[in-house]
Amino acid sequence: MTIVRTGWLAAALLTSTALLASPALAQTRAETLRHVTGAAINTLDPNIPGSTREAFGLSLLTYDRLLSFGRKQLNGKWVFDLDSIRGELAESYTVSPDGLKITFNLRKDAKFHDGTPVTAEDVKWSLDREVSANVLGKGQLLTGSLTSPDQFKIIDAHTFEVTLPKPDKLALANLAVVYPVIINSKLAKSHATAEDPWALNWLKDNTAGSGAYIIESYKPGETTILRRNPDWNRGSADKPASFKRIITQTVPEAATRANLVEKGDADIVIDLQATDAADLEKKGKLKVVSTPQYNSITFVSFNNQMPPFDKIEVRRAIAAALPYDDMFKAALFGRGAPLYGANWPDGKAPTGEVFPIPQPLKTDLAEAKKQLAAAGLPDGFSTTFSFNVGQAGTAEPMAALLKESLGKVGIKVDIQKLPDAQMSTLINEKKVPFFTEGIVAWLPSMDYFYRNFYIGPIRWNYASLDDAKITEWAQAARFEADKAKYASYGKDLNTRHFELMPQIPLWQPAQDAVMASSIDGYVYQFHRQIDFRDLSRK
Amino acid sequence: MSQLSITAKRAGWRFASSLPALFGVLVFTFLLMRVLPGDPAVFFASGPTAGKEEIETIRKQMGLDKPVPEQLLRYLGDIGTGNLGRSLTTGQPVLSDLKSRLPASLELTFSALLIALVTAVPLGVAAALKQGSGIDHIVRFICALGVCVPTFVSGLLLIYVFYYLLGFAPDPTGRVDIFTSPPPLVTGFLLIDFALAGDWEGWRAAASQLVLPAFTMALFVVAPLARITRAAMLASLGSDFLRTARSLGLSRRKVIVTYALRNALLPVLTIAGIVFSTMLGANVLVEKVFSWPGVASYALDALLSSDYAPVQGFVLLMASIFVLVNLTVDVLYGIADPRVSVE
Numbered sequence: 051m052t053i054v055r056t057g058w059l060a061a062a063l064l065t066s067t068a069l070l071a072s073p074a075l076a077q078t079r080a081e082t083l084r085h086v087t088g089a090a091i092n093t094l095d096p097n098i099p100g101s102t103r104e105a106f107g108l109s110l111l112t113y114d115r116l117l118s119f120g121r122k123q124l125n126g127k128w129v130f131d132l133d134s135i136r137g138e139l140a141e142s143y144t145v146s147p148d149g150l151k152i153t154f155n156l157r158k159d160a161k162f163h164d165g166t167p168v169t170a171e172d173v174k175w176s177l178d179r180e181v182s183a184n185v186l187g188k189g190q191l192l193t194g195s196l197t198s199p200d201q202f203k204i205i206d207a208h209t210f211e212v213t214l215p216k217p218d219k220l221a222l223a224n225l226a227v228v229y230p231v232i233i234n235s236k237l238a239k240s241h242a243t244a245e246d247p248w249a250l251n252w253l254k255d256n257t258a259g260s261g262a263y264i265i266e267s268y269k270p271g272e273t274t275i276l277r278r279n280p281d282w283n284r285g286s287a288d289k290p291a292s293f294k295r296i297i298t299q300t301v302p303e304a305a306t307r308a309n310l311v312e313k314g315d316a317d318i319v320i321d322l323q324a325t326d327a328a329d330l331e332k333k334g335k336l337k338v339v340s341t342p343q344y345n346s347i348t349f350v351s352f353n354n355q356m357p358p359f360d361k362i363e364v365r366r367a368i369a370a371a372l373p374y375d376d377m378f379k380a381a382l383f384g385r386g387a388p389l390y391g392a393n394w395p396d397g398k399a400p401t402g403e404v405f406p407i408p409q410p411l412k413t414d415l416a417e418a419k420k421q422l423a424a425a426g427l428p429d430g431f432s433t434t435f436s437f438n439v440g441q442a443g444t445a446e447p448m449a450a451l452l453k454e455s456l457g458k459v460g461i462k463v464d465i466q467k468l469p470d471a472q473m474s475t476l477i478n479e480k481k482v483p484f485f486t487e488g489i490v491a492w493l494p495s496m497d498y499f500y501r502n503f504y505i506g507p508i509r510w511n512y513a514s515l516d517d518a519k520i521t522e523w524a525q526a527a528r529f530e531a532d533k534a535k536y537a538s539y540g541k542d543l544n545t546r547h548f549e550l551m552p553q554i555p556l557w558q559p560a561q562d563a564v565m566a567s568s569i570d571g572y573v574y575q576f577h578r579q580i581d582f583r584d585l586s587r588k
Numbered sequence: 589m590s591q592l593s594i595t596a597k598r599a600g601w602r603f604a605s606s607l608p609a610l611f612g613v614l615v616f617t618f619l620l621m622r623v624l625p626g627d628p629a630v631f632f633a634s635g636p637t638a639g640k641e642e643i644e645t646i647r648k649q650m651g652l653d654k655p656v657p658e659q660l661l662r663y664l665g666d667i668g669t670g671n672l673g674r675s676l677t678t679g680q681p682v683l684s685d686l687k688s689r690l691p692a693s694l695e696l697t698f699s700a701l702l703i704a705l706v707t708a709v710p711l712g713v714a715a716a717l718k719q720g721s722g723i724d725h726i727v728r729f730i731c732a733l734g735v736c737v738p739t740f741v742s743g744l745l746l747i748y749v750f751y752y753l754l755g756f757a758p759d760p761t762g763r764v765d766i767f768t769s770p771p772p773l774v775t776g777f778l779l780i781d782f783a784l785a786g787d788w789e790g791w792r793a794a795a796s797q798l799v800l801p802a803f804t805m806a807l808f809v810v811a812p813l814a815r816i817t818r819a820a821m822l823a824s825l826g827s828d829f830l831r832t833a834r835s836l837g838l839s840r841r842k843v844i845v846t847y848a849l850r851n852a853l854l855p856v857l858t859i860a861g862i863v864f865s866t867m868l869g870a871n872v873l874v875e876k877v878f879s880w881p882g883v884a885s886y887a888l889d890a891l892l893s894s895d896y897a898p899v900q901g902f903v904l905l906m907a908s909i910f911v912l913v914n915l916t917v918d919v920l921y922g923i924a925d926p927r928v929s930v931e
Contacts, residue, residue, distance in 0.1 A: 092679035100632035270678035301879040315759040471626030471894035
């Protein structure tokens with residue numbers, strides 16, 4: 051650049067910024083949390099089909115549920131705990147000895163944002179809405195045997211009862227996830243219409259909750275500003291949330307987000323590129339909490355119904371030819387928990403309580419060639435490997451390494467980078483032969499994974515697996531109350547998964563929460579968003 | 589007076605003749621979006637079960653369960669009543685999204701164009717007057733640099749230097765500092781609204797947010813403007829009427845500004861019009877880098893998720909603006925060169 055040009059720039063910038071420091075900034079900064087993210091909130095009701103993850107995160111702040119998850123430490127990091135469920139709007143709950151009746155005692159002091167008290171009637175209306183209206187909660191609550199309004203009964207103004215057809219381990223957990231929000235039924239009903247009895251349209255743009263935060267301003271795709279609800283006392287410490295204001299801003303460029311948090315202009319960000327997170331961690335100025343997302347998995351997947359991937363030997367050949375370590379380093383910079391490189395001495399899964407577990411997989415090109423020969427394809431074959439644009443940051447380096455390594459055993463791979471909507475459509479129609487995708491389970495119990503990701507012609511059954519044994523065992527494990535028996539089903543399932551190799555679990559990517567060193571209390575949550583109610587400033 | 593009426597008549601005629609093109613754009617985009625692979629309903633069905641039912645619900649909500657000709661008729665009917673549909677990405681009506689975002693894009697584009705013109709025209713004139721000299725080479729170098737550095741690179745570089753290293757610029761997060769309260773909405777142009785409200789501190793905040801993205805965009809378009817100015821100036825400097833003007837002993841200033849530059853402005857105007865329209869639609873990278881809540885990044889997000897309504901709305905908007913810009917350029921032609929108005 052010339053002298054003229056830079057001179058201009060500098061002069062313009064100097065004059066325009068010299069007088070910028072506004073007093074308002076200093077006033078509220080300590081009590082305000084500024085969060086930047088690359089994505090956007092698109093509805094205020096998490097139940098609307100098409101809701102984004104950020105909308106889920108927001109609803110946890112503006113609405114209360116009956117229950118919420120506790121936390122536990124996993125390898126020194128705080129994460130949500132599926133097995134510790136505590137009351138949120140419920141002060142306490144009891145489960146009958148046969149496991150069929152759950153009685154909730156509601157908090158008597160809980161109030162909605164407009165001041166009306168929360169009663170069992172509101173709970174009934176809200177849960178009826180979940181199972182009756184066309185909302186996202188319907189499909190979710192199904193996984194906890196909650197399907198009909200008949201199951202929900204008002205005992206008195208502050209006592210509420212849920213009846214289950216079978217004792218279901220996930221019934222309680224399902225009442226703590228994003229969807230079953232407790233809505234101010236009087237307010238919502240006053241905005242319901244004949245075509246829209248559950249006030250879906252109104253709740254999309256309005257909040258009728260009792261949550262820790264009240265929406266002050268909401269500009270979709272730009273900013274959302276929340277103000278603390280001073281009456282809220284459902285947190286673990288029985289007091290209102292710590293921050294007075296929370297600002298969530300959409301900043302699409304990841305590098306800019308990294309700059310913002312490093313400069314101290316933003317307090318917390320969870321969607322940085324792995325390189326930036328590693329870089330900021332090295333500099334040591336900020337707090338970086340890197341938690342492997344223990345409820346998610348990244349797979350290399352194949353359509354098990356499509357030749358040549360219908361041959362088990364072909365799937366095993368690819369599993370033996372993947373350059374796991376190189377891919378892990380290139381895609382994630384090693385930030386996450388690998389699911390390869392385990393050792394199963396007897397060829398059987400060592401545990402069954404959980405899924406996923408590290409697989410006994412390593413790069414072994416000779417083995418890959420042997421398997422290909424056994425499949426009748428000694429010279430290899432040609433195929434495509436697809437991923438969506440949204441994942442390109444991690445999938446692109448991974449695909450390049452995969453292509454190179456598979457080339458060595460004669461499999462020619464053509465890399466396809468597809469727009470997100472196109473990829474979803476093709477996967478839903480089961481038309482992609484060979485690809486990478488990720489899954490997330492809000493309720494990461496072993497049977498939940500198998501039931502939701504390996505059975506039936508649904509989109510999430512990436513491998514299009516149709517295996518009688520897996521189906522049978524997973525369904526049986528769901529209602530198995532005996533822990534030892536449950537684990538033995540799990541062992542069989544995990545072993546069978548490895549034998550069939552319907553898809554190859556690679557790793558659980560880490561969620562890098564990068565925050566100012568003064569921020570305390572971060573917990574990795576099931577919905578992979580920040581629960582701001584946990585956070586405080588030291 | 590007659591000059592004015594001739595211009596108005598021509599503008600009106602131009603406008604009317606562009607309506608069929610607008611309609612064509614409308615239908616074409618509509619069909620194009622439907623031909624694109626990728627079913628928005630599937631994309632937005634993100635529920636745990638993502639079953640057929642959920643997908644069907646979204647499809648119905650978007651009106652995609654009807655046959656395409658019927659969808660087109662409904663869409664045209666909706667546009668007639670000013671309804672551009674609803675965006676699934678933001679959850680808002682497209683019209684209100686565009687209304688709130690267009691001023692952001694326009695403000696940025698106008699500022700960038702102004703900076704570019706103020707820089708490029710003198711540079712081009714200087715290069716033409718001293719053809720082959722050092723100045724000419726420097727101008728050529730600047731132009732090459734501006735064109736070959738992509739906007740997201742120059743944008744990130746400017747952020748890195750002026751925000752991250754030097755700390756002169758405010759954080760690149762949108763149109764105004766988050767802690768500054770926005771002015772009462774009048775035009776949507778923050779600089780104008782702040783000025784109307786008399787809030788000069790706010791005005792400064794908005795202006796300082798605008799400086800970096802505007803310069804980033806300006807850098808990119810200085811080159812075509814400066815080059816065309818230089819070429820046009822060279823042509824008019826070498827023309828007969830200038831030789832006559834010089835031989836009559838007119839002052840150098842009069843020769844260059846009144847006769848040479850005015851005649852050279854026509855092609856510059858044409859290019860400026862094109863540059864403006866292009867900038868408005870193509871500044872998506874600048875908008876992304878600076879978190880600028882403009883229409884281009886809005887359309888890109890929608891396109892990636894096959895969200896039909898916002899993309900269609902955006903293309904319609906861009907087509908309309910293109911028509912308006914062409915009209916304006918036409919009118920300006922008449923002022924720069926009265927011969928154009930004589931038919």
